[in-house]
Amino acid sequence: MTTQAGPQRGGRGARQRIIDAAVKLFYQEGINATGVERLAAEASVSKRTLYQHFPSKTAVVEEYLRHIQRTVGDPAHPSATARRSPRSRILASFETPPAAGLMRGCPFHNAAVEAADGMPEVHEIVEAHKRTYIEAMTDLARHAGAANPRLVGHQLALLFEGAAAMSTSLNEPAPWTYARKAAQTLLDDAVSRRSA
Structure with a gap:
């Protein structure tokens, strides 16, 4: 398995903005149709900042999927409440x-x-x-x-x-x-x- 993305660097909240942009664009427009430039623009970061947080587009895709696993409701494993x-x-x-x-x-x-x-x-x-x-x-x-x-x-x-x-x-x-x-x-x- 690949390693997790490193600690947050660059602008405040940049990493989360990149993930939020990935969630929106990858799901609505597709992973292959969404280029790094488009992803960076949607997240309001430079390509350089994006690559500071994620070494490749594949790393962004991996974190996008992990983010969905953590945040989307899962009836099979509901919250304790x-x-x-x-x-x-x-x-x-x-x-x-x-x-x-x-x-x-x-x-x-x-x-x-x-x-x-x-x-x-x-x-x-x-x-x-x-x-x-x-x-x-x-x-x-x-x-x-x-x-x-x-x-x-x-x-x-x-x-x-x-x-x-x-x-x-x-x-x-x-x-x-x-x-x-x-x-x-x-x-x-x-x-x-x-x-x-």
Whole structure:
């Protein structure tokens, strides 16, 4: 795995502005379509300052993904104050994400596609994130009473990926509603098999 970006240097708040710009531009316009010049301009920093904080664009992409992992709500691992049942935490994964404008799907999937063979470190982050998500869904399925939690965890992850992809392709939120209903049916069936 690659090393974390070094300590903050340069202008006050520059590093955070770069990350904020990356979150906006990489998600809305794409990683490959966003050049370093555009990223620096959006962050109101010089290219020199950007490179003081991140040695390469790949390093910015890596930190962008880590930032999303840290800041975006994760129904599988809610905050300590969120006291919900395993079933409701699973179903919360399928709530329609808020979208301003075009639906762009999962930022991790998008990064994997755009990184192709050119950014292996990005693939490592994406793979680790997706495997952690599957493990979390499996654990929640176990606590929800599923007969075969490993199978159900993988199925739930596929439903999630499918909803994200289809909502992007159609640019509409309806796939999330259908995926949530499918997840409910899947959970009901898995729990009833265990109690049968």
